[in-house]
Amino acid sequence: MDFSLLLDPSILLELLAQGLVRGSMYALMAVGLSLIFGILNVVNFAHGELFMIGAYVMYFVVASLGFPILAGIAAAAVVLFVVGMLIERVLIDPLRRRSGRGWLLDAFVLTIGLTVVFQNLATELVGSRRQGLVEMIPGSLDIMGISLSYDRLVILAATLVVGAGVWLFVRYTPLGKAIRATGQDAEAARALGISVRQIYMITFGIGASLAGISGALLITIFPAYPTVGMLPAMKSFAVVVLGGLGNLPGAIVGGFLLGIIEAFAVFFLAAGWQHVLTAALVVLVLVIRPQGLFAVQGARP
Amino acid sequence: MSLTISGLTAGYTREVPILSGVNLRAEEGMVTTIIGPNGAGKSTLLRAVFGYLKPASGTVEHFGRTVTGLEPEQMLTEGVAYLIQGRSVFPSMTVAENLELGCWTIRRDRRRVLDALARAYEQYPRMAEKRNARAGSLSGGEQRMLEIARITMTNPRTLLLDEPSVGLMPSLVEEVYQQIGALKKAGYLILLVDQNIRKALQIADYVYVLKMGANSHHGPAAEFKHRLADIIKEWI
Numbered sequence: 102m103d104f105s106l107l108l109d110p111s112i113l114l115e116l117l118a119q120g121l122v123r124g125s126m127y128a129l130m131a132v133g134l135s136l137i138f139g140i141l142n143v144v145n146f147a148h149g150e151l152f153m154i155g156a157y158v159m160y161f162v163v164a165s166l167g168f169p170i171l172a173g174i175a176a177a178a179v180v181l182f183v184v185g186m187l188i189e190r191v192l193i194d195p196l197r198r199r200s201g202r203g204w205l206l207d208a209f210v211l212t213i214g215l216t217v218v219f220q221n222l223a224t225e226l227v228g229s230r231r232q233g234l235v236e237m238i239p240g241s242l243d244i245m246g247i248s249l250s251y252d253r254l255v256i257l258a259a260t261l262v263v264g265a266g267v268w269l270f271v272r273y274t275p276l277g278k279a280i281r282a283t284g285q286d287a288e289a290a291r292a293l294g295i296s297v298r299q300i301y302m303i304t305f306g307i308g309a310s311l312a313g314i315s316g317a318l319l320i321t322i323f324p325a326y327p328t329v330g331m332l333p334a335m336k337s338f339a340v341v342v343l344g345g346l347g348n349l350p351g352a353i354v355g356g357f358l359l360g361i362i363e364a365f366a367v368f369f370l371a372a373g374w375q376h377v378l379t380a381a382l383v384v385l386v387l388v389i390r391p392q393g394l395f396a397v398q399g400a401r402p
Numbered sequence: 403m404s405l406t407i408s409g410l411t412a413g414y415t416r417e418v419p420i421l422s423g424v425n426l427r428a429e430e431g432m433v434t435t436i437i438g439p440n441g442a443g444k445s446t447l448l449r450a451v452f453g454y455l456k457p458a459s460g461t462v463e464h465f466g467r468t469v470t471g472l473e474p475e476q477m478l479t480e481g482v483a484y485l486i487q488g489r490s491v492f493p494s495m496t497v498a499e500n501l502e503l504g505c506w507t508i509r510r511d512r513r514r515v516l517d518a519l520a521r522a523y524e525q526y527p528r529m530a531e532k533r534n535a536r537a538g539s540l541s542g543g544e545q546r547m548l549e550i551a552r553i554t555m556t557n558p559r560t561l562l563l564d565e566p567s568v569g570l571m572p573s574l575v576e577e578v579y580q581q582i583g584a585l586k587k588a589g590y591l592i593l594l595v596d597q598n599i600r601k602a603l604q605i606a607d608y609v610y611v612l613k614m615g616a617n618s619h620h621g622p623a624a625e626f627k628h629r630l631a632d633i634i635k636e637w638i
Contacts, residue, residue, distance in 0.1 A: 275502070275509050282492045282503050289490035291454070293552070294475040294507040 111246035116364045124360020125260035129315040130337035131352035133308035139347025140284035140304045146212040149330025150219035151309045155316025156325035160232045170237045177317035185309025189302045223327035233324025339383045345393020403430040403465045410460035412450040420446045421615045435594040435602040438612035439637040444595040448562045452484040478507045483558040487565045493538025504555035518555045543574035560591040
């Protein structure tokens with residue numbers, strides 16, 4: 102370990118850039134996870150598989166069909182929105198009607214099952230070969246002695262735009278307010294004529310769509326293969342703990358924070374240490390500040 | 403014009419009906435209260451009327467239209483609003499957002515929403531003052547006031563009130579009943595269930611007594627006021 106390297110601004114900047122890109126993935130994944138948990142009270146273990154499907158959609162639309170990058174990202178967003186709504190209506194909704202006090206565990210187990218199904222389906226349908234793109238937009242931006250590829254900038258910018266978009270949507274539109282109301286008190290929301298079933302379906306669709314966008318955006322770093330979603334899913338769980346369950350801005354900040362911490366850890370410590378560090382951080386937060394680092398009292402999405 | 407319930411049977415499971423063949427008629431501009439021992443099915447009756455649980459048999463008619471088994475959303479469109487039991491404000495949303503959510507079924511009619519908001523603020527100046535405060539930061543009495551204001555946003559004709567005074571201290575109970583009195587004067591049809599039988603009987607015009615999910619007695623409130631002690635004794 103040579104911490105004097107930290108004094109070198111180009112290394113510092115490079116690590117920061119790496120961390121922000123990695124953090125983009127964590128942030129978008131965590132926002133979806135947090136939204137689904139905050140509103141539906143479902144811990145979606147299959148979130149990584151939604152990321153995986155997004156990566157495949159991106160690959161097929163761009164590499165196989167030859168459409169532009171933006172079309173690939175949009176397709177991933179739309180496909181996963183529909184897949185998410187189907188999962189909610191066909192599997193989770195019937196479970197909700199039957200499940201009582203064991204809901205949290207029942208739903209969790211259901212999504213674990215989904216993970217297995219999706220991973221094996223992917224293996225059967227497209228094989229386990231890695232299918233990725235070398236780059237989305239060629240070229241790079243040279244500033245302060247480091248070179249930032251346009252891809253990284255796109256990932257970062259897209260994450261910020263999508264993250265801010267979701268936040269504004271949930272905060273200011275009537276549908277967004279109905280979503281938050283349902284998360285706070287579903288019974289009361291229903292009394293005002295809000296169709297809680299529809300809200301649940303749409304919310305799961307949005308969360309899934311974010312995972313899909315994330316999978317599509319990161320195609321140059323994480324090529325599509327059946328189990329590609331496992332790492333991002335694990336990390337986004339960590340981010341949700343850091344940011345506070347159901348706290349959307351917390352998920353975004355937490356995502357970038359974890360990304361940066363890991364980038365520095367990888368550089369200064371042996372490669373395996375980043376995961377140890379992440380896990381230790383999660384345990385520490387759970388012990389010291391279980392409501393999350395950025396929790397505001399009583400804040401839910 | 404009235405709300406007429408005929409032979410209503412409903413329950414949470416098919417095997418055990420909580421209500422069996424309940425009949426009730428509530429008139430516009432009057433407060434009709436349902437009293438009865440714990441577990442008589444008073445709240446369940448309101449829930450069955452509003453569509454929270456589907457009646458197994460029987461009919462509900464509202465102002466001449468059959469509304470049996472409709473979803474809450476449709477009941478609101480039919481002019482029936484429901485104050486659910488217990489706290490129901492959305493605590494981390496503002497007073498204004500809570501009132502806007504009361505306009506959910508009319509949200510596409512921007513004009514009506516704005517009118518409803520203006521009317522609510524005029525009627526409840528305290529809500530206007532605190533429109534940007536989080537609902538969770540209001541006092542218990544203010545939250546109740548917000549909940550009641552919120553169910554009148556769509557201009558309903560009928561209000562189903564489930565335990566409006568529960569959990570409030572006596573001075574606030576008084577305030578809530580003044581509010582209900584004002585709603586009565588405004589011409590709403592009010593169907594009221596409240597553990598505070600004394601207050602409910604004071605404001606009521608007509609009384610139904612439920613026992614074990616079925617009709618027991620009914621009659622004008624005046625008849626019940628001096629028989630109250632006997633009736634309650636009968637329950638024990």
